[in-house]
Amino acid sequence: MQLFTNTHSGMVKNLRPYFFICMRISYLRNIFFFLFGLIAVMFSASCSKTATPQTIVVLPTVSTVSVIENLTATTAQSGGVILSAGNGAISANGVCYSATDQTPTLSDSKTSDSVYNPGTSVTAFTSHLTGLTPGTKYYLRGYATNSAGTGYGSVVTFTTLATNASTNIVTVSTFAGTGMAGYMDGGASAALFNNPEGVSVDTKGNVYVSDSFNDLVREISSTGNVTTIAGNQSAGLVNGPTALTSEFYAPSGSVVDAQGNVYVSDQGNNVIRKITPLGVVSTYAGTGAAGYRNGAVDSAHLTSTSDSLAKFNSPQGLCIDASGNIYVADRGNNVIREIMPNGRTKTIAGNAVKGFIDATDAAAFFNSPTGVAIDAKGNLWVTDQGNSALREISSSGVVTTIFGSPNQENLLGYPSAITIDSQGNLYIADETGRIFEYTTGGVLNLLAGALNSSGFNNGLGAVALFNYPQSIAIDASGNLYVADQYNNCIRKITITPGI
Secondary structure (H helix, E strand, O other): OHHHHHHHHHHHHHHHHHHHHHHHHHHHHHHHHHHHHHHHHHHHHHHHHHOOOOOOOOOOEEEEOOOEEOOOOOOEEEEEEEEEOOOOOOOEEEEEEEOOOOOOOOOOEEOOOOEEOOOOOOEEEEEEEOOOOOOOEEEEEEEEEEOOEEEEOOOEEEEOOOOOOOOOEEEEEEEEOOOOEOOEOEEOOOOEEOOEEEEEEOOOOOEEEEEHHHOEEEEEOOOOEEEEEEOOOOEOOEOOOOHHHOEEOOEEEEEEOOOOOEEEEEHHHOEEEEEOOOOOEEEEEOOOOOOOEOOEOOHHHOOOOOOOEOEOOOEEEEEEOOOOOEEEEEHHHOEEEEEOOOOEEEEEEOOOOEOOEOOEHHHOEEOOEEEEEEOOOOOEEEEEHHHOEEEEEOOOOEEEEEEEOOOOHHHHOOEEEEEEOOOOOEEEEEOOOEEEEEOOOOEEEEEEEOOOOEOOEOEEHHHOEEOOEEEEEEOOOOOEEEEEHHHOEEEEEEEEOOO
């Protein structure tokens, strides 16, 4: 045992130096790893403090205004929208144009324009072209330049008027009303209205007015006499027993069918009303409660116990086709509806959600549509007020934006109503104080009024002033009638060829 003990003790004594050496090596190794980690952390922190992300500038994205405005033999108006500055500063923008180059560039003729709504993510500009050659086809597109180069929009074509082309003379007059709010029947020049919001014309030239704040429907005969045909100045939803004991609530758009029946958007009651030539007032569609539902127009057209009555939400503009189908700009629901002669309703386009998307049927989006008109081919034209745009719904249900967008408010403003003539030219009322014509040739002409200039002035073209025009209609002779809401009157616009 002693031998073992001594031997074991000796072994331990002999191993002790190695043990301490190993311990020191391990200790030094830990210090080394600690210092290495500390240096790595310090290096990483140093790099994170000094490194800055690199911004890559790309070409700007530009959209050319798709419509030419106020075209003459030598001048035109266009513009564009800068959808993206490409992470850089825009140094120049405008339109470039040419009579020979079908994809014009900065080497061709160009404008240099300032933008409106600057400082926002999307800016727009208006371009005025002068010195054009009469009777010539031009190619035009918007451009914007930053440090990466120049981005271009799509090409738009137009043809200037011939040298000897006459310019139409547009004259605005007061057709009925004095400018004062009130209620009085009689001669057109002495009659009083209170915030009229709707106007329509029958085949005999009689004009029907939705006298909104008086809760009445009025008629201005072709001889200039104003009478009340329905309502009693009490807001409500009552159909009789006579037309003058019936009640409306803020009537708006209206339309007249071939038999002389007047259909009215009873906006405050969320229904469509019908007034026969004999003065019988009825609720044509809707329940009186705001909502969005297709179905039967009334209980007589319910098909089963599970069937429902249609509902509307602040309906506004109306139009009618040759088959008697009535189309409704269902403003509060952001959709376009159809009321069919079989007593059923359906949605033509939109889905009750605000938006701005071109698509088919319910996949399309609108934002507070206010007016609707139908052409000879069955295409519907819609003033999409919340989007500041003119939209088209084809007979197959395809929705297309013709021009305008929420980023181009100065172009069309806040369109409130639309009508169409026998040639297919469209006429648009804009709440900012303007009346437009959109021709079948794709040209937008300012007929009367001025942007954001309200007033009550008769005269030629831009000299005339309106105050919140809400509705527009046309007669068989091509005369236009405008419900000038805040001026409490009906205005008449005549268009005659110039010399």
